[in-house]
Every structure is written in structure tokens, then in C-alpha cells.
Amino acid sequence: MSSLFPHLFEPITLGAKTIRNRIVSSGHDTVLDDHGMIGDDLVAYHEERARGGCGLIVLQVSGVHETARYTNHVLMATDDSSVPGYRAVAEAVHRHGATIFAQLFHPGREVMDGERGMAPRAVAPSDEPQERFSVVPETLSTDMVKDIIAGYASAAKRITAADIDGVEIVASHGYLPIQFFNPRINSRTDEYGGSPANRRRFLAEVVAGVRAAVGPDIVVGLRISGEEKTEDGLVAGEILDLIAALDQMECEGVACLDYFSITAGDSSTLQGAVHIVPSMQVEPGYAASLSEQVKKITDKPVMVAGRINQPHEAEAAIAEGRTDMAVMTRAMICDPAIAAKSQRDAVDEIRACIGCNQACIGHFQMGVPISCIQYPESGREVTFLPRPRVRTSRKVLVIGGGPAGLKAAAVSAEQGDDVVLCERESHLGGAVLLAQKLPYRTEFGGAATNLIAEAMRAGVDLRTSTEVTQTMLEQLRADHVIVATGARQRMPHLEIADDAWVIGARAYLEREPNLPGGRVLVTDWKGDWIGLGIALRLAEAGTPVTLATAANFAGAAIQQYTRTLLVSQALRTGRIDFLNDARLVGVDSDTGYLQSTLCEIVHEVEGITATIVSGAPRALRPDLDFGTASVRVIGDALAPRTVEEAVFEGLQAATDLAGVA
Template sequence: MSSLFPHLFEPITLGRRTIRNRIVSSGHDTVLDDHGMIGDDLVAYHEARAQGGCGLIVLQVSGVHETARYTNHVLMATDDSSVPGYRAVAEAVHRHGTTIFAQLFHPGREVMDGERGMAPRAVAPSDEPQERFKVVPEALSTAVIKEIIAGYATAAKRIADSGIDGVEIVASHGYLPIQFFNPRVNTRTDEYGGSPANRRRFLTEVVAGVRTAVGPEVVVGLRISGEEKTEDGLVATEVLDLIEGLDAMTTGSGTSGEDVDCLDYFSITAGDSSTLQGAVHIVPSMQIDPAYAASLSEQVKKITDKPVMVAGRINQPHEAEKAIAEGRTDMAIMTRAMISDPAMARKAQRDAVDEIRACIGCNQACIGHFQMGVPISCIQYPESGRELTFLPRPRVRTRRRVLLIGGGPAGLKAAAVAAEQGDDVILCEREPHLGGAVLLAQELPYRSEFGGAATNLSAEARRAGVDIRTSTPVAQEVVDQVAPDHVIVATGAVQRMPQLEVDDEAVVFGARDYLSTQPELPAGRVLVADWKGDWIGLGIALRLAEARVPVTLATAANFPGAAIQQYTRTLLISQALRAGVDFVNDARLVGVDADTGYLQSTLCEIVHEVDGVAATIVSGAPRSVVPDLDFGSASVRTIGDALAPRTVEEAVLEGLEAASSLAAVS
């Protein structure tokens, strides 16, 4: 038992099932399906978290009816072809002492994909349009409503019979069950609309049907947003009233016909999928405080004696411990924490908190990948989602000397993995500190946690036994002294200024120089010219605007933050709008004089002038840096920004790939 986290590692009973600790990996779409089924990749992904000590794993959503296909890769539990997959993942997770549930799902109008690129088609209680995906749903007939309700029950029975320990009915984030309850979405006048009792009917029939189908031994839970946090969304008082009624529901489905509670627990989250404003809470980014939704679960605990779990930026075990100890929740959903570090629970249980690779809430490779329709991963730990490719880590047969040039994310990852595999690794970094461009990224507003990536990777390299030499530029004499068998070049990239016409009196800074030196700017408007539409330009503009500096952000992208994951971008742009940033899109900077910036449209010949400019900050395309050295007979591989300037994600993955390839040639 952990001395630091006694509440977190206390067992808990849900229904008739005891969970070994309070750590939960909640249902999250991985895009690791095998044509809508659970295959080897998804089994390996969840087994890694079970092996890492997680108490409860909840599988991603399983569709209960043919109309529930909200993406082209959703799991479906509508026929027996799904059974082998559920059985395989249950057996894999159970081997490590972890409990596993599956989510029962229908999106209603929240449909992302159409078939083969066609516009999405959706069904819902009424034909009220959905703003975010621009969907006008078809109003469900009573006959199809009853089909869908029956689908929840049959899917639950099929899943439970496959060896899964419990099922979780998804009524969160504005999906179908809660669409029926919301009077602003459900405008029906039949038995499933109108009065509060009629609007509850769909969900109460689903809950009762599922419990009857699976019997008393299988755990049944409900996932629901404690507040939807959007226009026309449900507020906490409405949700609490619904939960109170569901909490009291029983059926006579006991083994001797006795009454059994329909629900065994409540899983609380926040947000709503139908608007950008509400969707940011589905996977809240680093702008949002840790464990912020515990205020919602705390309210639920006041009206039920059943266990309550909560999601919402619980990234560290001390945050989970505190929320449980204070009585705000009974279990902590730490999904992204275990995407970043599948062994987080096991490390916390032995109080090895310094070894935990903490999630930084960037959203880039987890929900960001899902929204691109590709398998999820983690920028810090690209082994996530690639377990069958990179794990378990191989061991080299013959110890070789490996020289890493550069201590940014790419070099640190390559060094750590190569050392873990058994090689003798020396890493040289010209600067006195490790981390590379990550250290500049953490200077941006609401981006400070990004520095955790450098901290985590540096610690992993040190624990692996890497010989780290900072303030050591790699000259030829260093190479000759080390005499490496293999060289990995990870020297990164430097600032590059675009071709501009610049008046001698104009004040112009490159973005990297501005962030590293923090110069004092002259009074007046600042023009921020952004080449890529990423964090840099938007972040600098936001920092200046929050300091009450008038700012114009000109981006060559279609909109500011175009390269940033949607939920993160939504929060940043809303903050920038409130701070008064002016935006110019589809425009590249071509010239600056003493008080005017000149922007060329990327779409046509129009030139836009920004007047009253006191200073200009340019975030342009970086340039790779590669040393000109003689490495003799050593094999050489270039990775990260030294190969091609991109993001931390590509750098860390290429570090992993480069080190892994060394084991193959040992």
C-alpha cells in the first residue's frame, strides 16, 4: 500500500465487483479498432495499462444500433461477430488483476463522419440542428426509438457474456440519451417528449432494460456530464434532478426475483459535444485547472450513496488522492495520465512519483489523433498505441558506444531508449540545459506545463544511465575521443527570417529571439506575423494582449491556431478574443516600415496594410542544423528537427525509432 496515496489505493466495490484501487482509465476512442472490432492492437493497448496497475479500464464506446455509427471506426456490439474481441481484451486485462467495463453508446445527432466522405447523416429525438458538425438530424420514429432501447439491452448482454465485468451507459456530452432529456433539443410531443417524465423515459427504459438483460452480477453504471457548459446545455440542477431519479430505480432482476438497483455507480464529466464551447471539456487541455470537475462529482455524492467517479484533468496521483480524501469523488479517472505513462498506477503505489511521466495536457497525439482518424498516441511516449511495434523493449546482444548529438526531445528519447536496450550512450548538448525548443514553448501563455516534456525525457535518460554532457558542443575532437559505433544527430533547428523589405527604423524581432531574450517593446501596436498557425504566433499575441498591448495577429494559415488541436485552439482563441487581439487570416508578411506592416494575401494580389505598428514579431519557418563532422565508420542517423523541422511529436517518435533500430543490428 502506498504511504503517499492511501485513499487512491484502497479497494472499492461497484455493485458486486471489487476494484483493486481507485484509478480509472475511462472510455476513449483509440482508432485502434480492426474494422470496427477489437483486434490485437487494442488488446495490447489496454493490457499495458492493466499491467501498469490500473484498477478499472472502461473500453471505448460500443454502438448499440446501426444508426450509432458516429465515426467510421467505432466499435459495434450489434452482432456476435464482436464477441471474440471482447473476450480477448477481457482475458488480457484480467491476467493482471484489472477490472474491465464496456461503454454502451448511441450518439444521436453527434455524428462526425459520413460514409466514404459523404456528409454525416444522423438521428435524434427531434430535427434540431447541431452546430459543431453542422448536422440536421432526422427525427426518430417511435418504432426506431424502441429498437434502439432494445439494442442497448442486447448489446449489454452480448458484452457481459463475453467476459466483460460491467457496462456503462453513455449519457454524457450531449449524446442520444441526454438529447431526449434536454427540452432545448427534444421538442417531441409524444410519450418521449414534452413533460419531464416523458423526456426521462428513453433513459429510464434503457437503464431498466440493461439491468434486466445482464442480471445482478454484472456492474451497470452511467456516464453523464454534471454540467454541459454550453449555450442551451443542461445546467447542474437539471442533471442532479435526473440523477436523483435514476439513483432510485430498481428492477426485480435478482436471482430470486428480489429488487436490484438498476445502477451501481455514476461517472461524472463535463461538457457537451454539440458546440465548440462545450466540446473543450470532453478532453480539457492545459489551460484548464487540474481536477476542476470534482466540484460536479461532489454535488452528485450529496444525493447518492453509490460510488461516484470523475474525469477532468486529473493527471497526477496527488490530485486524485486529494479529491478522494476530501470526499469529492470515490474514484479518479486518469485516462490521459495513463496514455502518457501506462505504469503510472504501479509507480504511484510504490511512491515512485519522480518516475511518473506526467501528462502535460497538450492534446496533440491523443484526442488530436482521434480527430484526424488515426490511432492515438502520446507526444512524450509514442509507444502508446504502438505497443506491438516497440514493446517489450529489446536488449542488445553486444554493447556498443552510441553518441547522441543534441539534448532536445529527439535526442533525449533516443538516448534513453538506447541505454535501456543496453548500449553505452553519451549525449552531448551545446547549451547548459536540456530540452531544446521545448524550453521556449513553455514561455507562452497557458503553455507552462509543456516544459514537463523536457523534464520527463531528461529524467528518463538519466535513470537509464545515459552519460549526459551539457555545455559540450560536438566538435571533431569530441567525436574522435568518443569513437562511437553509432551516431544519432538531433541538433534541432534555428530561427529563420523570411525575405522582407524592412525599413531601417522598423523594430523587428524573430519569435525565438523574442521569447528567449524578452526584450522591452516600444509603446504601440505589435504586429505578430505567423507562418504556420501553431502555438507560437497565437501564444505571443495572447501574452501581449493580456498585458494590454494592442496586437494584430496575421497568419498565413486559414485561421489562427489552425495547426493546434481543436479543443486547445478553441480555448486559446476565445481568450485572445476577450483580450482584444485583432486577426488577419490568409496573409503573409512581406514588408515593414517605421510604422506600417504590409501583408500579402495568400489567396490573391491584395496587400493589406496594418497602420500604427511600433514593433513586429515574426514567427517564420525554422531551418535545420546539421553538423559537418567526420564520423568515420560509425553508422549515422539524423532525427527530429535536424532532419526536417516539425513538432515535438515527430522528434520523440523518431528518437524511439532510431534507438529501436540499433537493437535490430546488434
């Protein structure tokens, strides 16, 4: 038992099942399916979290009806061909002492993908349009409603027959069951619409049908948004009334529901969707206020999701009575062993999630398997784990102490090589340390902190303020060299008048100069964090800004939920003018000249006193003779991109070295 987190590691009983601790990996789409089935990749992914000490693992959504295909990679539980996959993942998770549930799902109108790129077709209680995916659904007939309800029960029976311990009915984030309950969406006039009792009938019949199908010994839970946090969404009072009604339901003397899983948000609008996977702009543990309200109206266990990244946050929420279990899904994507580390009070070893959303939900929204920018082994367990070991230790030199070099050095040392890392600056971390200077991105610096700690624990010889020279190379006599020297700032080709005040974005963040008073033009080549972040930083300090981006819109390269919060904050300042599809070509004393990327038009931004240019970087590589050593170039030194590619290539380079004799 942990001395630091006694509540977090106290067992808890849900229905007929006792869970070993209060840490939950909630249902989240991984895109690790095998043509809609559970295959080796998904089994390995969840097994790693079970091995890492997680108490309860909830599988990603399983469609209960053919109309439930909200993406082209959703798991389906509509026929017996799915059973072997559920059995395989159950066996893998049980092997390590964890409990596993599966989610029962129908999206209703919340459908992202159509067949082969066509517009999505969806069904819903009524034909009320969905804003975020621009979907106008087909109204369900009464017979089809009953068919879908039966689908929940049959899917639950099929899944639990494969040794899955429980099922969780998904009524969160504006999906089908809650669409029926929302009077702003459901305009039906049959038995499933109109009065509150009729509007909750769909969900009540689903709950009763599932319990009857699985019997008293299988756990049945409900996931629901405690508040939808969007216009026309359900508010806390409405949700609490629904939960109170469902809480009283019994099936043949047994409670129909064993627990409630509380989250926040709604999928139908950008405003509500940010709460599905809240990014680093959102306060950690913020949704515990919602679960606290639910606990006041039910004696059943309650769990909550919403930016619980650290064990102390989970411990506090449980100790203060705001929840009974803590959902730490992204925390375990970033560090699958966070539970085991917490239980032995090894908090300094935890690789903390920074809430960037880039490779987890960001990958899902691109339709590719999820991972983590700090821990690219996530989602690639079959490829990279367990870590290989070298037969004979070799001397490995890593040049550069940014994310790519730190990851390569740490993994190489873990595999058994003798690793020296040289960084010419006085500090490690590279450009990550600049990123954390931007508004609402302070946590990003944690990526450097985590990677440095991993390299230190692995025994890497870390040398700062050390530039690698030809003489040093000859002295070290490394067998293998990994070049991770990063990139440098590059200014685009511009016509600049002598009296124009112009500075590169990187230089601005490094030097933090005093700018002339007045409007600042910030130009952005990519639509990433840099231009938008600098503009927001200036605007919040009271400076009027014009943000001009060559992308289609500001923040175009940022994950959707993160961008929504950043742009909404920028709009609230009232000090930022946006200009899209425009590249900077010249600057004089008070005017910036921008060429449209779409046509021959040139935009003139007048009345500016300074220009900050975020341009494309240039790879930086040392001019050295490495002799007989094998050489691998990675990260921005290979081609300037993001932290994600840098860390992945560090892992890849080190893993490849393990196979070199």
C-alpha cells in the first residue's frame, strides 16, 4: 500500500466485482483495431497498462448495431466473429490482475466518417442537424428504435460471454441515449419523445435490457456527461434528474446499474467537444465538481474523467469525497506504469502527461493509431516492447540534448550501451524550453523534464556546455554516433526597409526584447502554436496584434480541441485581427506586405510598429568526420518537424542499434 496515496490504492467493489485500486483507463478509441476487431496491437496496448498496475481498464466503444459505425475503424460487437478478440484482451488483462469492461455504443447523429469518403449518414431521434460534423440525421422509426435497444442487450451478452468483467453504456458527449433525453434534440411524438419519462425511456430500456442479458454477476455501468457545456446542451440539473431516475431502477431485485462514470462535454459543437479530451489549457481535475454532485444523489460508486494527470490529483479528489475512482487515461498513454510507480511512491519516476493532445486524440482524429509524443512506445507495443538488450556494450555518442537526443540516449543506455550525450548549450531540452514560454503551454516544458530524468535514470553521461569537436571524436572513439543537433531559425526572403523593426519568432522568445509601442504584425508560415501563441501573449499584455498566417486559418496545424480553446481565448482579448492564406513578402517602417497564397492579391497591414516572423526552420548538422563509426541523423537535424517525430526517431534509432552486432 502506498504511503502517499492510501485512498488511491484502496480496493473498491463495483457490483459483484472488486477492483484492486481506484485508477481507471477509460474507454478511448485507439485506432488499433484489426478491421473492426480486436487484434494483437490492441491486446498488447491494454496488457501494458494492466502490467503497469491499472485497476480498471475500459475498452473503447463497441458498436451495438450496424447504424453505430461512427468511424471506419470502430469495434463492432454485432456478431460472434468479435468474440475471440474480446476473449484475448480479457485474458491478457486478467493475467496481470486488472479488471476489464467494454463500452456499449451508438453515436446517433455524432458520425464522423462516411463510406469511402462520402458524407456521413446518421440516425437519431429526430432530424435535428449536428453542427460539428455537418450531419443531418435520418429520424429513427419506432421499430428501429426497438431494434437498436435490443442490439445493446445482445452485444452485452456476447461481450461478457468472452470473459469481459462488465459493460459500460455510453450516454456521454451527446451520443444516442442522451439525444433521446435532450428536448432540444428530440422532437418525437411517440413513446420515446415528449415528456421527461418518455425521453428517458430509450436509456431506461437499454439499461434494463442489458442487465437482463448479462445477469446479476456482471457489472453494468453508465458513462454520462455531468454537464454538456455547450449551447442547447444539457445542464447539470437535467443530468442529475436523469441519474436519480436511473439510480432507482431494479431488475428482478438487482440494481440495474452498478456505477456511474462522469465526464463533461458534448461532441456536437466545437465548444462542447473540447471537454472530451481537455488539453493543457484546462485546470487539472476540473470535472470532479460534477462527480461530487452525482455522489450526493447516489450510493453507488462514482468515477470521474477530466485532466487527472498525476496521482496526487487523483488522491485528493477521492480523499475529499468528490469521486470514488479516478480516470487517468492519458496519464497511462504517457506512462503505462504510473499506477505501479505511484503505489511504491516513486513519483519522481512518473512520466507526466502534458495535455498536448497531439498524438493521442490528435492521431485518432486523423484516423491513425494513437500514441504519445513523449512515449512513442504507446500504441507500438508489439514493435518496441519489451526493450531489447545488447549482447556487448558499445560506446554510443549522442550529439544534441533536445528531445530526439535525450530519447535516443535514454533508450540506448537502457538497452545496455555506454552512452555519452553532448549538448553545446548550458541546458538540456532544446526548443521545448522555448515552447513553454507561450501562453497556456507551460506544461509543455514537462516533456524536457521527463526525458532528462529518463536519461539520468538510465545512466547516460550527460555533458552540457560541450560542443563536439574533431578532437573529442577521436578521444571518445564511439562505435555509433546519433546526430540530434536540431534546427536553427531561418528568415524567409523579404524586402525589409532599413527602419523596419523585424525579429524572428525564436529570437523573440529567447531574448524577450522590449517592443516599440503600437500594433505588432505576427506572421506565421505553418499555422502551429508559435504564431498563435506569440499573438496571444502580446494581446493578453495589452498589445494590438495582426496575426497573418499562410495556413487556411490560425492554429490549423494544432489538434482541434486545443486550437478551439486557444482561438476562443484570442477572440476574448479583442485585440487580435486575423489574416489567413497570406505570406509575408516585405516590411517597411509602418506597413507589412503579404502575398495571398490563393491569388495575385497583396494585403497591406498598416500602422504596425514591429513584425515578428515565424518562418520555416533549417536543419542544423555538424561538419565532422566520424571515421568508422556508424552515423544516424534524427529529429530536426534530419528534417525540421515537431517533438513527436524527434522523440519517435530517437526511439527508433536506439532500437535499431540493439540489432547491430
